[in-house]
Amino acid sequence: MGRLESIENIVELEQTVNKTKKFRLDYPVSEDLRQVMVSEVFRDFMIYAFDLYYDNENLSLLKEFVEEHNPKAEKQQGLLDNLFWWRLLYDSGPNPVNSCFDDYISDNHYTLRNKPFIKSWLRECSNVVPKIYFIGHKYNDRYLCCY
Template sequence: MQRQKAVKNVFELVQSDLKAKTFRTDYPVSEELRQVMVDEYIRDFMIYAIDEYYHDENLSILKELVDDLQPSKEKRQGLLDNLFWWHILYQSTRKPKLRCMDDYIAQKKHLLRVEPFISSWLKECNSAVPKFYYVGHKYNDRAFVAIDILAEETMDVVVYDPSAVPVKRGEFIAGTLLPLGGGLFFPIVDFYHFNYEAREAIACCIHHHYEKYLETSTLHEAFIHVLSVMLQIERIKSMENHNKTSSENPSI
């Protein structure tokens, strides 16, 4: 009897989201509504943001930053994609602000006037911060538990992009997670996946560097500083692994 009541309460919460005025990260959202949120609105917002801001001026700045970070050739585009969204979200916190999300919502006001839930959710997405995560339990290639390294909290993650690189349990990843309600999140673009052999070295020092940079930086700024250090560690470990392989196999 109690179980039936609990199920009924959850059902009512899910259904209420369709009529709600405010998005709440702790309230579950129906699968149908999640599909609308991701497939229609986030995809449309991404197209808008790319059309408006993915141009020569911003790209030149981001490409210089990628050059400084020195990722491997095959990971360069993935890093650039993540940094673009970091840039959009970071600039929205500064003065004067980059009003990308606000301008998008204003452009869609004729639709969002009758869908205040979506408008509230988009504003919540605009407050997302890129972070580092450790991959815990893995349900499948598109659903897993991520541990927020900074907050030390677990998060259920679903990946909608069919071309995204499947995560490995125990690896470190970096990216921007957006909320879907009910404690569920999804990445706006595929994560940056750190090399598996670097995970122990990253685990040993990532908290130290975060604490160091957060003393004088915002969360967005600290992310870039820590990312730079973690990429250096990844590069060093990759070189060590290459040298070890070469010494064991001189013919390579």
């Protein structure tokens, strides 16, 4: 008896900006589309978010938090930036009253009107769950040591 060989016909499903209307996490994104998503759309969103939300009211709360934890001087700006994005994503998370992603989509309606995939992807971005990782020594459940 002959040995059965498996022949695989693999068709790679790839999301493209022209043919796809909804962003799906489980499908790969074409390299051209990834370039547009990261280099153009998300960059524009970051500028939009900094202009709109990186204001004195938000910064004063975040600076107060950073100063209470007394990090090294060279780490303060990075920590402040990370906390800003964490707060922005946290506020835009599940069941948001006001999402910065929705604000961006509304304010850029004309530009995004023929790009349902990009709008779908931005809405999916609002479901990102921010996490902060502690790097340092944990003495016990009540005390952390930061250097």
